[in-house]
Amino acid sequence: xxxxLDGLIPRLEAWVQEELGAQRKLLSNLKLQEQAxxxxxxxxxxxxxxxxxxxRATSGPRDRRRHMLLKDFERVWSVSAKALTLGSIAxxxxxxxxxxxxxxxxxxxxLKEIGGIARRVRTFARYHQSVIHEVVENVLExxxxxxxxxxxxxxxxx
Numbered sequence: 263x264x265x266x267l268d269g270l271i272p273r274l275e276a277w278v279q280e281e282l283g284a285q286r287k288l289l290s291n292l293k294l295q296e297q298a299x300x301x302x303x304x305x306x307x308x309x310x311x312x313x314x315x316x317x318r319a320t321s322g323p324r325d326r327r328r329h330m331l332l333k334d335f336e337r338v339w340s341v342s343a344k345a346l347t348l349g350s351i352a353x354x355x356x357x358x359x360x361x362x363x364x365x366x367x368x369x370x371x372x373l374k375e376i377g378g379i380a381r382r383v384r385t386f387a388r389y390h391q392s393v394i395h396e397v398v399e400n401v402l403e404x405x406x407x408x409x410x411x412x413x414x415x416x417x418x419x420x
Contacts, residue, residue: 278365
C-alpha cells in the first residue's frame with residue numbers, strides 16, 4: 263500500500279465516525295420530534311425543530327471534507343470521485359477496509375432509521391395540518407355572518 267493511501271484511510275474513517283455521530287444526534291432529535299407531535303406538545307416540537315435545523319446546518323464542513331477525501335482517493339486510484347462510495351472504497355482496500363466497511367454499515371442503518379422516522383413525522387404533521395384546516399373551515403362555515411362583516415376570530419385552543 264502506498265504512503266498516501268495509508269494516510270487517507272484513517273482520515274476517511276474519522277470522517278465516517280464524525281458523520282455517524284452527527285446522524286445519530288439527528289436521529290435522536292427526530293425521535294423527540296415524533297414524540298412531541300404525537301403528544302401534541304407544540305412548544306417542545308418547536309424547540310426540537312429548531313434544534314434539528316441547527317444540527318443539519320453543521321453538515322456543510324463535513325460535506326466539504328468528504329468531497330476533499332474523495333478527490334484524494336480519485337488522485338490515488340485514478341477513479342472519478344463521483345464513482346467512489348464508502349462501499350467501493352472499502353472493497354478496494356480489502357482487509358485494510360474492514361473497519362471502514364463496519365462504519366459504513368452502521369451509517370447506512372442509521373440513515374435508514376432516520377428516513378423512516380422522518381416519514382412518520384411528516385405524516386403526523388400533515389395529519390395535524392389537515393385537522394386544523396378542517397376545523398378552521400368548519401368554524402368559518404358556521405360563522406358566515408362574521409365573515410361577511412370582515413372576519414372571524416377563531417380560538418384554536420378550544
